[in-house]
Structure formats: C-alpha cells, structure tokens
Amino acid sequence: MGMKVFLGLLVCFLFSVVSYSQEIGEEVRNDTTFKVHVVEQGNTLYGLKQKYGTTIDAIITANPGVENGIQVGQKLYIPIAFNNSSKLTSKKHIVEQSETLFGISRKYDVTVDALIKANPGVEEGLQIGQELIIPAKENNKINQNPVDAEGIKEKDSVTINYEVEFDDSIVKYTVQRKETLYSISRRFMVSVEELSKVNEIKNNKIKPGQELIIPLKKERIERVEVRNIPRKDTLKDSLLFKELKIKEKYKVVMLLPFKIESNGKVLSGMLDESTRLNNVTDIALDFLMGAQMALDSLKKMGLTAEVVVYDTKGDEKVVVGLIEDGSMANADLIIGPFFPDLVDVVSEWCKNNKVELIVPTSVPTKVLMDNPYVTTIVPSDLTLISAMANYMAQNHADDKIFIMKGSSQSDQSRVELFKKAFKASLPEEFKSKELIVITSLGSSSGRDMARKVDLDTANFFVCLSDEVKNVMEFVNTLNAAKNYSSGMKKADITLVGTKEWLDMNSLNNYYKNRFNFHFANSSYLNFSDSTIIEFIKEYRALYKADPSKYAVHGFDVVLSQGARVLLKKERNNGLMNNFLVRHIGENHGKENNGAFICKQSEFEIELLHINKKELYFGIDQNRNN
Known part of the structure; x- marks a missing residue:
C-alpha cells in the first residue's frame, strides 16, 4: 500500500465515523453542480465526503460555518462537478x-x-x-482524496461480502533475521516446495539479507450477493456479526503516536522505492487499520459510536494539551496511548473522571495500582512467569524440574514468584512436589549438571534471567552436560526460559531447537490458521496490503475490549491474542491473563497451551514493576 494511502487513511480517521445520509436533489450554481443534502442524526463531514466523492474543504467552502459543526435538518450543498463550459484559470x-x-x-x-x-x-x-x-483542475470531478484515489473507501451501510479470485504475480522479498523458509511460506501463503523450486533452494536453507522471489496470489475483488446463512459462535465468525440494536451512542477516543511531522519525504509527495515511514508512524497506522476493521465488526454487533483519533506525537505535552482543551471530555472509552509516561498521565485523568482506559502495549504493572479504570492488554513478565509455572504444575508435576536461583535481585524475585505460582497450581496428588533449586552451574564441562539429570524421566531446566551473560553461561553448561556422555545424549532435557530469549543474537537457534525451548508469550500468530487467512483476505481487499502483527493486534484489542466495555459482550478469542481480563486485586486495575505457552521445535514456534485460568498474582511484587 502506497504512503499516500497510509496518510490519507490517517487524515480520514481524524474525523468521526461513518454515517447515513439523505439526498433530496441537485442544483447548479455558478457553473458547479451541487447535491442537496439534509443532515440526519449521525452525519459527519467525513461521512458526507465519502458518500459524495468530494472533499471536506469543498463542503466547507460551499457551506460556510459547517466547520463548527452540522445540525440535524440542516440543508447542505455538496459540490459534485464543474460545468464543462466554465473557464479554467490558474x-x-x-x-x-x-x-x-x-x-x-x-x-x-x-x-x-x-x-x-x-x-x-x-x-x-x-x-x-x-x-x-x-494549475486549474483539468477533470470535472472533485475527487483528489489520496484514499479514494487508491480505491479505499469507507464501507457502505449495507454489508458487502467479497468474492476473491487469484492469479499469480511475482514480488521480491528480503529475508529477515530469524526467519525460516517455512515461516515465509506461511506469511505469503505459498508452499515451501514452491518457494524452493522458484528460488533453487536446497535443504530449505536461507540466510538474512537473501532476496527471494515470492509467487504471490494477486486478488481480484468483486461484490457478490449477500446471503443469510446459519451462524455458529466460533472464532471464525468473529469477523462478521449480526446486527444488534443498541440505543446508546458512545464516544471512543484513540490516542496513537503517528508522529506525522517525522515523515517529511512522505508528506512532500516525492516518493520512490526507498521511501519509508517513520517506524513508530508505521506501527501506529497498522494498529489503526486493524482497529478500523474491528470498528466495522462492532458496528454490525450494534455499536453506535463517535470515534475520534488524536496524534499524541509520543509527547506528554500533547497529551496534557488534549486533556486541558477538553478533547477527551465525555469519552466512554479511551484506547492508548502507547508509551508508559503518557499512560501515567492519561490513567490519572481516567481515574478522576471514571473513564475506562485500554492500554494496548506493554507497560509497567504499577499503572494498575489503586486505579480500577485501567486495563492492560499485554500480559506482564510476571504474569507470563505465573502462566508458565501453572502450565508446568498442571502438565509436568511428575517430571523432574530444576530452576536456577539467579544471581540478581530481579532474577531471584522471579524465581520466588514461579515457585509460589507452581505450588498454588499443583494437582492435589502432587501438593508435596518441590522444585529443585540450582544454586551453582558447577564445572563448565557440564559434569556437575549431568549428574543432576535423571535418564529415566523428562528433565526441565528453568532459567528466568534476561541477562545475556547469565543465559549464555546456563545454556552452554547445559549443552556441555548433554554432550558429556553417550547416555546424556539420549537424555530427555527441555529448556524453559522467557520470551526475551527469542531476541538474543548470542543464543543460537540450534540450542533452542536441541532443548525444545519452552517459553510463555503474550501472543501467538499462526498464519496457516484458516481464520487468519480469511482476515488477511479481507485486509487485502480493504487496504491492498498484507497486515502486520500490529494490524492484527489493533483488530483484536478494539474488537474484544470494545465489545466488553461498551456492549457488555465477551469476545475473548482473538486472532493472535487471548483475552482473560481480571482485576489484580481489590480497587486495582485489570490485566490480561491470556498467555500462550510455546515451544521451539524443528526451528519453528509451536503452540502448546493457551492459559484460560486466572493466574497467581503477587500484588506487592507488582508495585515494583
């Protein structure tokens, strides 16, 4: 999707959401044709712009004063076309x-x-x-909106389904760090065999920076007749909802860090193949695009809302300004901001004004303390540790489980939480089970570690440190133990760590694969899942682009939390998130406990378990995190 489309989409969102309209005729004045429109409840300038294919500036010029608001019953003149006999002047x-x-x-x-x-x-x-x-416009249509020019328009009030047909097209893709041929095949929905054949790849081996030819499927989108079909309450149906009548009209405020001014080259319109958006801008726009799809689904569920989006610029002063000028007044739900320091400011305002705040990014858990109006969507590190402890207790209580004590205060605090959560989650028949605490790695040869291993059962070694040095010492010693003898090479050993290990360049994928690396994560995105495939098709139809994980996250967050807060409905199964929102304690905020337990096998990430149970949560520990 072109940069102009991204920015055009952003501009569109700075106005309110879609509305219905009533057209009563046409008039020609001063060589310009106008549609005569009578304002109805819910109309906005943006909605009128979309309906008539004009611009907001043109509507304001023809109807002085509407920039200050429009009234139900007001007659508006919407400029549509210039008379061809009109003289064009610059x-x-x-x-x-x-x-x-x-x-x-x-x-x-x-x-x-x-x-x-x-x-x-x-x-x-x-x-x-x-x-x-x-220069004077040479065409007779007032329709230079960059969003419309790319064919992306607000959905009509009538539900439209799409019939998608494919023919092959070719694109080039540069392999990123940690990607495999399989993961790329899932991303682009092309088989490994086809990728190997087209790129003459042997043994499925690729490397970062390598350029691949991707035989993509190019979509042709056509409208088809909408038929009523039986509905089932499944995740697959979460993209399309029945119409429900909700009388209340809500105000939803989204606070996103677009940082538009950081994209000078894009704003100039002088684009080439090397043009890129600022990274934060890119993420915010992706999130917004997914959110728009969720808003469409919420509308079908019966939500009537005014949605206002503000650019925080990632600046606390901007957020304070929005609060002081009343921009967030009368809000029923606020989604964002992204950054912790901004969240602190908004959460305090929400507490004082009793407004629900949904924080879609990872922030310190202390923001939840003494503030029941805040909900954090990304499970904290401590929650993920509790989720892993719960999984181990429920599934491996009869196996041998070792845990590294840790050298830092932070690591030791994590270990204590893991031990308590593990103990609290054990089945009755294993209540006396104790973890084996390792206080020293012993010899670097792996001799001491090898002596701990039971060759007749499964052995799990847990290390909760995020310090690269500590992790590498632990993994290297464990690897040496595995190689210590022929018997050890056959030992069943599993490595349990944290999601941060995925980004440690020093930790070779070979080790994670060898020890079936287990970790708890806040999300899991499976591109081969049929629901994800359907979402990608719908996203492509709307935006002519593939969704990033931030777009999927935006869809999940807005759909689930919009339904929960405004419609009082549960939509807990997301595309990449699982929502299990729970208070961390009396008079405190809510955190999502929906964690995923994953493992690395054959150099791919596999899903083992989705936590759907309220987790052990230490309030005192979270005051410091």
Whole structure:
C-alpha cells in the first residue's frame, strides 16, 4: 500500500465515523453542480465526503460555518462537478514556513505532479516567499482524496461480502533475521516446495539479507450477493456479526503516536522505492487499520459510536494539551496511548473522571495500582512467569524440574514468584512436589549438571534471567552436560526460559531447537490458521496490503475490549491474542491473563497451551514493576 494511502487513511480517521445520509436533489450554481443534502442524526463531514466523492474543504467552502459543526435538518450543498463550459484559470500561492508540496496540493485539491509541472524545479525544495502557480483542475470531478484515489473507501451501510479470485504475480522479498523458509511460506501463503523450486533452494536453507522471489496470489475483488446463512459462535465468525440494536451512542477516543511531522519525504509527495515511514508512524497506522476493521465488526454487533483519533506525537505535552482543551471530555472509552509516561498521565485523568482506559502495549504493572479504570492488554513478565509455572504444575508435576536461583535481585524475585505460582497450581496428588533449586552451574564441562539429570524421566531446566551473560553461561553448561556422555545424549532435557530469549543474537537457534525451548508469550500468530487467512483476505481487499502483527493486534484489542466495555459482550478469542481480563486485586486495575505457552521445535514456534485460568498474582511484587 502506497504512503499516500497510509496518510490519507490517517487524515480520514481524524474525523468521526461513518454515517447515513439523505439526498433530496441537485442544483447548479455558478457553473458547479451541487447535491442537496439534509443532515440526519449521525452525519459527519467525513461521512458526507465519502458518500459524495468530494472533499471536506469543498463542503466547507460551499457551506460556510459547517466547520463548527452540522445540525440535524440542516440543508447542505455538496459540490459534485464543474460545468464543462466554465473557464479554467490558474491561481497563485505564496509559500509560507513549514509548507510542503503535499500540503499545498491538498489545500488546492490538485496533484503534486501537477504542481511540479506548473512550477519546474520545485521538486528540489520550496523557499519561504516563493510564488507558485496553482494549475486549474483539468477533470470535472472533485475527487483528489489520496484514499479514494487508491480505491479505499469507507464501507457502505449495507454489508458487502467479497468474492476473491487469484492469479499469480511475482514480488521480491528480503529475508529477515530469524526467519525460516517455512515461516515465509506461511506469511505469503505459498508452499515451501514452491518457494524452493522458484528460488533453487536446497535443504530449505536461507540466510538474512537473501532476496527471494515470492509467487504471490494477486486478488481480484468483486461484490457478490449477500446471503443469510446459519451462524455458529466460533472464532471464525468473529469477523462478521449480526446486527444488534443498541440505543446508546458512545464516544471512543484513540490516542496513537503517528508522529506525522517525522515523515517529511512522505508528506512532500516525492516518493520512490526507498521511501519509508517513520517506524513508530508505521506501527501506529497498522494498529489503526486493524482497529478500523474491528470498528466495522462492532458496528454490525450494534455499536453506535463517535470515534475520534488524536496524534499524541509520543509527547506528554500533547497529551496534557488534549486533556486541558477538553478533547477527551465525555469519552466512554479511551484506547492508548502507547508509551508508559503518557499512560501515567492519561490513567490519572481516567481515574478522576471514571473513564475506562485500554492500554494496548506493554507497560509497567504499577499503572494498575489503586486505579480500577485501567486495563492492560499485554500480559506482564510476571504474569507470563505465573502462566508458565501453572502450565508446568498442571502438565509436568511428575517430571523432574530444576530452576536456577539467579544471581540478581530481579532474577531471584522471579524465581520466588514461579515457585509460589507452581505450588498454588499443583494437582492435589502432587501438593508435596518441590522444585529443585540450582544454586551453582558447577564445572563448565557440564559434569556437575549431568549428574543432576535423571535418564529415566523428562528433565526441565528453568532459567528466568534476561541477562545475556547469565543465559549464555546456563545454556552452554547445559549443552556441555548433554554432550558429556553417550547416555546424556539420549537424555530427555527441555529448556524453559522467557520470551526475551527469542531476541538474543548470542543464543543460537540450534540450542533452542536441541532443548525444545519452552517459553510463555503474550501472543501467538499462526498464519496457516484458516481464520487468519480469511482476515488477511479481507485486509487485502480493504487496504491492498498484507497486515502486520500490529494490524492484527489493533483488530483484536478494539474488537474484544470494545465489545466488553461498551456492549457488555465477551469476545475473548482473538486472532493472535487471548483475552482473560481480571482485576489484580481489590480497587486495582485489570490485566490480561491470556498467555500462550510455546515451544521451539524443528526451528519453528509451536503452540502448546493457551492459559484460560486466572493466574497467581503477587500484588506487592507488582508495585515494583
């Protein structure tokens, strides 16, 4: 999807959500054709722009004062087309500070290319005070919105299904760190065999930086007749919901760090293949695109809401300004912000105003203390440790389980939590079970570690440290023990660590694969799952792009928490998240306990278990995290 489409989508979201409309006729005034529209409940300037294929600026110009709001029953004139007999004339514009070609093109409703053609040399940069010729529009449609130009429009009020047909197309893809041929095949829904054949790959071996040819499936989207079919309460049906009548109208505020000003090249409209969005901008927009799909689903469930999106710029001053100018007044639900320092500010406001706050990113658990209005979606590290302890107690109580004591205060605190959660989760017949605490690794040869291993049962070695040095010493010693004798090479040994180990460059995938590395994670995304495949198809149909994990996360969070908070409905099974929202204690906030227990096998991540049980949670420990 092009950069202009991303930014166009963002601009669209700065206005309220879709609305219904009533058209009563046409009029021609001053060589321009207008649709005459009578405002109904729920109409917005953005909704009218989408319906009539015009621009918001054009509507405001034809109807002075509407920028301050529109009223039910008000008659509006919506400019649609110029009379062909009208004489086309150009205008002049004096460049002001901070103006860009893109901004000027939007102001006068012309393309950047047209500006460059009329003003040779401006592609090299603009100067304050420079006089530009603004060419007259050569087409008779007022429709230069970058979103519409790419074919992405707000969904009609009537539900539209799509019939998707495929024909082959080729794209090039650069292999990223830790990717495998299998994971790439799942991502692009192309078989490993086909990728190997096209790229002449032997033994399925690829390396970071390698360029692959991907025989993608190119979609052709057509509208088809909507038929009523029997419904089942399954995850697959979570994308399409029955119409429900909800009388209340809510206000939802989304606080996302778009940092638009950090994308100067994109805003200029001078794009090439190397053009990239700021990383934070990219993530925020992906999240928003997934959120829009969730809002469509919530609307079908019966939600009536005004959704307002603000760019926090990742700046605390901006958030404070939004609070002080009343932008969040009367909100029923706030989603965001992303950054911990901003969350602290908003959470305090939500507590004072009794407004539900959904935090979609990983933040310190202390934000939940003494604030029952905050919900954190990403399970904390301590919750993930509790989830792993619960899984071990429920599934491996009769196996031999070792746990490293840890050298730092943080590691020892984690170990104590794991031990308590493990003990609390043991089945009755194993209540006397104790973990074997390892206080020293012993010889680097692995001799001392090998003596601990029971060759007749499964052995689990738990290390909860995130310090690379400690982890590498532990893994190297365990590997040496595995190689210590022929008997040890046959021993059943499993390594249990944390999700942070996945990003440790020093920890070779060979070791994680050899020891069936187990870890608890906050999400699990399986691209081969039929529900994910359907989501990807719908996402492609809307945005002409593949969804990132941030888009999937945005969909999950907004759908689940919008349903829970506003519609009082449970939608706990997400595409990559599992939602088990629980209070961490009386008068405290809520945290998602929905953790995933995964393992690495054959160099791929496999799902072992989804936690659907309220976990052991230490309040005192969380005050410090």
